[in-house]
Amino acid sequence: MFSAYTWAFWGIVVLIATLLVQALVAAFSKASQPGAIPGKIDASLSHASFVFRSNRTFANSLENITPMLGCALLAILVGTNAAATAALIWVMALARLVHMWLYYVIATEKNPSPRSYFYLLAMLANIALLLLCVITLATQSMA
Template identity: 50%
Template sequence: MFTVYSYSIAGLLLISFTVFVQNIVAAVAHRKQSRYIPGKVSDELSHDSFVFRSHRTFHNSLENVHQFTLPALFCIFLGASTTVLAALIWVYAMCRIIHMALYYAVATEKNPSPRSYFYMIGVLCTVGVFGLAVFNLFV
C-alpha cells in the first residue's frame, strides 16, 4: 500500500533531513561562540548574528514540522490522492529549504522579510494537507 506513496514518503524524509541539518548547523554555530553556554542562546543576539538566525531557523522548523507531517501521514493512512499529497509535500519541503537558506543568508529584522513569503506558502500547504485529510476522512 505504501509504495504508491513513495514520492510523498521521499518528501517527508527530505523534510525530516532538513530539520536534522538545521539542528547540526545551529549546534555547530552555537558552540563556536566565544562565550558558549550549553543549551542557551544569548538574549543579546539578534538577526545580525548567525548563531541567532540558525537557532531560530531550527526552532521555527520544530514549531511547524509536526503540524505538517502528522496530517500528511494521516493522508497516507486515509488513502488520499497520491499526486495531490506528493505535490503538497514537495512544495512544502522546497519552501522550508528556501526559508532556511534565506534565514541563514539575510540578516534583517524587516517584516515581511524574503523568507516570510516561503513561510506563508508552507502554511498554505499545511492548510491543504489538513483539508485533504479531512476530505478523505469523510469520503
C-alpha cells in the same frame, strides 16, 4: 498501497533531513562562539548574528514539523490522492528549504522578510493537505 506514496515518502525524508541539518548548523554555530554555554543563547543577539538566525531557523522548523508530519501521516493512512499528497508535501519541503536558506543569508529585522513568503507557502500547503485529509475522510464516511 504504500508504493503509491513513494514520492510523498521522499518528501518526508527531505523534511526530516532539513530539520537534522538545521539542528547541526545551529549547534555548531553556537558552540563555536567564545564562552558558549550549552542550552543558552545570548539574549542580546538579533538577526545580525548567524548564531541567532540559525537557532531561529531550527526553532521555527520545530514549531512546524509536528503538523507537517501529522498531516502527511494522516493523508497516507486515510488514502488521500497520492499525487496530490506528494505534491503538497514537496511544496512544504521545498518551501522550508528556501526559508532556511533565506534565513541563513539575509540578516533583516524587516517584517515581512523574503523568508516570510516561504513560511506562508509551507503553511498553506500544510493547510491544503489537512483539508485533503478531511475531504477524503468525509467522502469515505458517506460511502
